[in-house]
Amino acid sequence: xxxxxxxxxxxxxxxxxxxxxAKAGPxxxxxxxxxLTAANFQSSIFPFSDYIAQTASAxxxxxxxxxxxxxxxxxxxLAGRTADLASGATIxxxxxxxxxxxxxxxxxxxxxxGQVLSEQPDETIRRRLLTPSLWKIPVYHFSLTGDSIxxxxxxxxxxxxxxxxxxxxxxxxxxxxMALPDVLAEAVICGxxxxxxxxxxxxLQAGTYAEYFAETLKAIRGGATVLPVKEAA
Amino acid sequence: xxxxxxxxxxxxxxxxxADASESVLLNMEQTAESLVSPVFKSVTLAINADPDKRxxxxxxxxxxxxxxxxxxxxxxxxxxxPGATIxxxxxxxxxxxMSYVPDYFDFLDxxxxxxxxxxxxxxxxxTTGNVLRYIRPGDTVETKTGDVDLTxxxxxxxxxxxxxxxDAPQEFIDMATIALAIALSSKIAKAA
Numbered sequence: 332x333x334x335x336x337x338x339x340x341x342x343x344x345x346x347x348x349x350x351x352x353a354k355a356g357p358x359x360x361x362x363x364x365x366x367l368t369a370a371n372f373q374s375s376i377f378p379f380s381d382y383i384a385q386t387a388s389a390x391x392x393x394x395x396x397x398x399x400x401x402x403x404x405x406x407x408x409l410a411g412r413t414a415d416l417a418s419g420a421t422i423x424x425x426x427x428x429x430x431x432x433x434x435x436x437x438x439x440x441x442x443x444x445g446q447v448l449s450e451q452p453d454e455t456i457r458r459r460l461l462t463p464s465l466w467k468i469p470v471y472h473f474s475l476t477g478d479s480i481x482x483x484x485x486x487x488x489x490x491x492x493x494x495x496x497x498x499x500x501x502x503x504x505x506x507x508x509m510a511l512p513d514v515l516a517e518a519v520i521c522g523x524x525x526x527x528x529x530x531x532x533x534x535l536q537a538g539t540y541a542e543y544f545a546e547t548l549k550a551i552r553g554g555a556t557v558l559p560v561k562e563a564a
Numbered sequence: 565x566x567x568x569x570x571x572x573x574x575x576x577x578x579x580x581x582a583d584a585s586e587s588v589l590l591n592m593e594q595t596a597e598s599l600v601s602p603v604f605k606s607v608t609l610a611i612n613a614d615p616d617k618r619x620x621x622x623x624x625x626x627x628x629x630x631x632x633x634x635x636x637x638x639x640x641x642x643x644x645x646p647g648a649t650i651x652x653x654x655x656x657x658x659x660x661x662m663s664y665v666p667d668y669f670d671f672l673d674x675x676x677x678x679x680x681x682x683x684x685x686x687x688x689x690x691t692t693g694n695v696l697r698y699i700r701p702g703d704t705v706e707t708k709t710g711d712v713d714l715t716x717x718x719x720x721x722x723x724x725x726x727x728x729x730x731d732a733p734q735e736f737i738d739m740a741t742i743a744l745a746i747a748l749s750s751k752i753a754k755a756a
Contacts, residue, residue, distance in 0.1 A: 466594065467722075467723065468593050469568075470593050470594050
């Protein structure tokens with residue numbers, strides 16, 4: 332990953348005329364300044380911190396959309412895992428590092444030997460759990476029931492997607508590299524600009540960028556990793 | 565071959581020609597294991613019915629008698645008893661004088677016909693397991709306390725753990741694998 336978050340802030344700020352520099356030279360200097368600070372932003376409408384917050388919102392939206400697609404390859408950019416869970420345990424809301432779990436669950440993995448479990452009906456799992464001495468052959472079955480998991484192993488964990496809002500805000504402010512794939516930098520810029528609207532300020536522009544952003548989200552929902560080209564309607 | 569390998573082989577054979585994307589059908593190890601005991605018995609009976617193959621599964625089982633009666637292990641099937649031989653470690657001369665009497669009432673009568681011969685029978689007992697009853701030559705009632713050896717076509721034991729090796733001839737394992745695969749295939753065909 333090699334797209335620093337402040338590249339996105341600079342691109343978004345430029346589109347809202349927020350960067351310091353009335354002429355091309357000073358504006359270019361501000362555009363290339365790293366890290367950016369509140370002093371590099373001159374907008375009286377959207378302060379520097381708002382760019383950080385709205386960039387976080389765009390990243391959240393993209394992350395949630397990716398996490399909702401069961402087999403999307405970009406899930407690895409959001410990868411986390413739950414703590415080890417015994418059969419009947421409640422599935423936690425956060426992964427084993429404390430980040431919030433988002434989207435649909437990934438594979439269920441045996442904590443001991445790393446084998447992937449297969450989903451089976453509750454009835455099959457129950458039959459196994461009620462007659463443990465009957466069986467000699469190990470089976471790797473699970474079922475998700477409400478907010479808990481039943482399974483036939485000693486302990487399992489779920490592969491999940493995670494997003495920690497606080498850590499994301501910190502990462503953007505610190506100009507860390509974007510956690511999402513580089514190809515989504517343009518989508519994050521579009522998502523950020525789409526949220527830069529107040530009363531009658533930048534309404535038309537925000538609507539245009541919102542369309543760009545929506546196209547990307549739609550493509551991701553379909554499992555795509557090749558994103559649509561930006562074209563104004 | 566371990567028990568786990570046996571189950572895996574049968575499951576794989578059962579899937580031949582099936583739609584591999586039918587994931588529910590792929591997870592049939594538990595169903596396979598539930599069929600092992602009847603499949604072992606079925607194959608054992610098939611072997612018992614073939615005089616050329618009986619020796620594959622003929623095993624000597626030591627039965628502990630108390631006053632002429634002792635419990636048989638569940639691996640000895642009633643259908644296989646007509647081909648069995650019984651020997652007495654206390655008297656190795658009487659094996660040829662022993663007669664198997666399938667019906668219990670005939671067994672009680674037979675003891676009085678010719679006391680120079682010995683008789684044995686097996687009665688069903690769902691609580692303890694089937695019971696061997698044994699009257700020695702010269703006796704008219706069951707008296708022996710001690711061991712007798714019953715050599716008979718015997719169902720191989722289902723291993724106690726998944727990693728344990730199947731204690732059976734390869735010919736039996738091959739037949740049982742195919743029989744289990746066929747049993748699973750019929751269930752797959754119904755589910756598909």
